Amino acid sequence: MQKTVAVLGGGIGGLSACYYLSKSPQVSKIVLLEGSGRLGGWLHSTRREDGAVFEHGPRGVRPAGAVGRNTLNMVAELGLESELLPVTYDHVASKNRFLFVRGQLHKMPSGLGGVVRTVPPFSQPLVLSVLKELLIGRGKEGDETVHSFVSRRLGAELADIAIDCLCRGVFAGDCRKLSVRSCFPPLFNAEQARGSIVLGMVLGSGSGPVVPSSGLAQRAQRERWAQWSLRKGMQSLPDALEDSLKGRVQIHKHAPVKGLTQGPGSWEIKLEDGTLKADHIISALPAHVMASVLPPAAQSLSEQLREISMVTVAVVNLEYEGSILPVVGFGHLIPSSEDRALLGVVYDSVPFPEHNRAGAPSTRLTVMMGGAWFQEVFGSLEEVTEKCFLDRAIQAVRNQLGVNTEPLWSSVALLQDCIPQYHLGHWKRLENIRHYIDQHKLPLNLTGASYDGVSVNDVIFSGRKSAESLVGEV
Ligand SMILES: Cc1cc2nc3c(=O)[nH]c(=O)nc-3n(C[C@H](O)[C@H](O)[C@H](O)COP(=O)(O)OP(=O)(O)OC[C@H]3O[C@@H](n4cnc5c(N)ncnc54)[C@H](O)[C@@H]3O)c2cc1C
Numbered sequence: 001m002q003k004t005v006a007v008l009g010g011g012i013g014g015l016s017a018c019y020y021l022s023k024s025p026q027v028s029k030i031v032l033l034e035g036s037g038r039l040g041g042w043l044h045s046t047r048r049e050d051g052a053v054f055e056h057g058p059r060g061v062r063p064a065g066a067v068g069r070n071t072l073n074m075v076a077e078l079g080l081e082s083e084l085l086p087v088t089y090d091h092v093a094s095k096n097r098f099l100f101v102r103g104q105l106h107k108m109p110s111g112l113g114g115v116v117r118t119v120p121p122f123s124q125p126l127v128l129s130v131l132k133e134l135l136i137g138r139g140k141e142g143d144e145t146v147h148s149f150v151s152r153r154l155g156a157e158l159a160d161i162a163i164d165c166l167c168r169g170v171f172a173g174d175c176r177k178l179s180v181r182s183c184f185p186p187l188f189n190a191e192q193a194r195g196s197i198v199l200g201m202v203l204g205s206g207s208g209p210v211v212p213s214s215g216l217a218q219r220a221q222r223e224r225w226a227q228w229s230l231r232k233g234m235q236s237l238p239d240a241l242e243d244s245l246k247g248r249v250q251i252h253k254h255a256p257v258k259g260l261t262q263g264p265g266s267w268e269i270k271l272e273d274g275t276l277k278a279d280h281i282i283s284a285l286p287a288h289v290m291a292s293v294l295p296p297a298a299q300s301l302s303e304q305l306r307e308i309s310m311v312t313v314a315v316v317n318l319e320y321e322g323s324i325l326p327v328v329g330f331g332h333l334i335p336s337s338e339d340r341a342l343l344g345v346v347y348d349s350v351p352f353p354e355h356n357r358a359g360a361p362s363t364r365l366t367v368m369m370g371g372a373w374f375q376e377v378f379g380s381l382e383e384v385t386e387k388c389f390l391d392r393a394i395q396a397v398r399n400q401l402g403v404n405t406e407p408l409w410s411s412v413a414l415l416q417d418c419i420p421q422y423h424l425g426h427w428k429r430l431e432n433i434r435h436y437i438d439q440h441k442l443p444l445n446l447t448g449a450s451y452d453g454v455s456v457n458d459v460i461f462s463g464r465k466s467a468e469s470l471v472g473e474v
């Protein structure tokens with residue numbers, strides 16, 4: 001099979017698809033088309049001359065599980081091992097996570113003591129909810145919102161506070177709309193397989209993909225890493241992928257895809273300055289962008305893709321003089337009942353002090369705002385100013401962390417449509433989308449964060465699966 005494969009979108013999903021495709025001799029030509037002037041998508045780091053690093057997108061990757069091992073295998077193959085900054089489970093950033101509830105910071109319960117005692121903001125020991133959970137029968141729905149599922153199994157208080165926060169801290173989303181089946185498959189599968197989340201966690205609830213462990217993945221397990229980053233920031237990962245693809249993949253930046261038409265057995269890809277032919281397309285574009293470039297004949301596919309909505313997040317990086325935090329940990333999350341606009345604050349200097357400027361002590365924080373509540377709180381994108389986000393972020397740091405000094409440095413990034421929302425019924429939508437592609441024998445794979453997981457690990461793994469579905473195991 002000698003094929004030309006076009007990969008659309010040069011975020012981590014598209015880069016990974018290219019990386020795995022390029023391992024196979026079966027593909028004669030790989031073309032990567034990226035609309036903007038840089039690769040990496042949301043993996044974007046600012047590297048200042050004094051050594052400080054600020055993340056505008058992801059800041060930590062989990063090594064756990066098959067998808068975590070898969071990413072570490074890639075990191076090792078790219079020669080990035082010496083750049084890794086691991087954070088172990090014993091680290092204070094892994095042990096301490098906070099919730100800001102009723103005007104106060106509360107450490108999330110952890111360890112045996114935290115489970116058997118009543119720990120505010122919760123009104124009863126978590127162990128009671130856990131014991132009751134064992135007695136609750138299986139749900140009968142094919143899917144349920146995360147809030148409804150957790151309320152039913154663990155009680156309304158945990159759903160309203162802890163789960164509301166978790167969904168804001170991973171999806172910037174609303175747990176009353178997000179699907180438990182698609183956002184947290186281990187919870188859904190545990191109930192399906194064992195009738196209980198607790199039993200599912202203890203006894204297991206089905207096997208995931210098999211991924212062998214490289215030496216690096218074994219080291220992460222031995223040394224008990226909870227997450228990792230890279231010395232020059234997460235952007236080093238797409239940078240290294242880009243280097244590794246040179247000579248094997250034709251990389252076109254500033255090449256937004258404008259439209260697709262299907263000829264007999266091949267695609268014609270419309271660009272700003274011409275067209276390109278490909279036998280097969282791997283789309284790593286966000287679902288709604290892919291919907292907008294598909295031909296009119298594929299209207300029903302476009303409609304399904306458009307239903308996978310996205311949210312916008314404002315990310316404000318702040319740097320303060322000295323060590324100014326009243327608590328140490330990963331950061332804090334804020335439930336939607338407390339403040340709909342503010343999602344949470346990451347205390348970046350705690351997990352990754354190596355990213356602080358050289359010389360004088362400093363504290364780096366990231367405030368995240370908006371998400372599913374963006375429009376309701378801030379209105380349309382045209383109406384908001386960077387200053388509005390900066391002021392709101394500084395005010396949050398003042399009110400929630402008691403920091404009264406002004407930041408030394410700041411940056412505001414408005415990440416438009418940056419996290420897909422797997423709303424109730426997402427699994428069915430995916431089934432319909434894949435059925436359409438099979439039925440119409442479209443030479444097309446869909447990959448990236450819009451479908452099977454939003455974490456960096458999930459997206460890299462989905463790029464691998466797309467490549468393997470074309471060329472076999474790589
Ligand atoms: C603020 C934030 C924090 C996060 N934190 C974490 C974290 O701590 N840990 C973690 O694991 N994950 C985290 N994530 C999630 C993770 O970073 C993303 O899900 C992942 O990077 C998405 O990758 P992607 O390749 O699917 O999409 P994208 O990064 O969106 O890439 C899509 C690419 O397509 C390009 N494109 C768009 N339209 C066109 C077109 N018409 N033609 C050609 N190209 C086009 C875009 O320019 C972009 O480069 C975070 C995400 C955000 C936004």
Ligand SMILES: C=Cc1c2[nH]c(c1C)Cc1[nH]c(c(CCC(=O)O)c1C)Cc1[nH]c(c(C)c1CCC(=O)O)Cc1[nH]c(c(C)c1C=C)C2
Nearest residue numbers: 062097168169170171172331332333343344345346368455
């Ligand atoms: C406040 C908003 C956000 C913060 N991070 C993200 C948002 C939207 C995005 C994000 N965070 C994580 C992931 C990957 C999930 C995975 O499966 O690996 C994504 C897409 C990691 C994460 N961050 C927090 C949690 C509980 C998780 C899940 C995995 C884990 O337990 O490590 C907590 C958290 N995120 C943010 C803050 C302020 C925060 C506070 C405790 C920022």
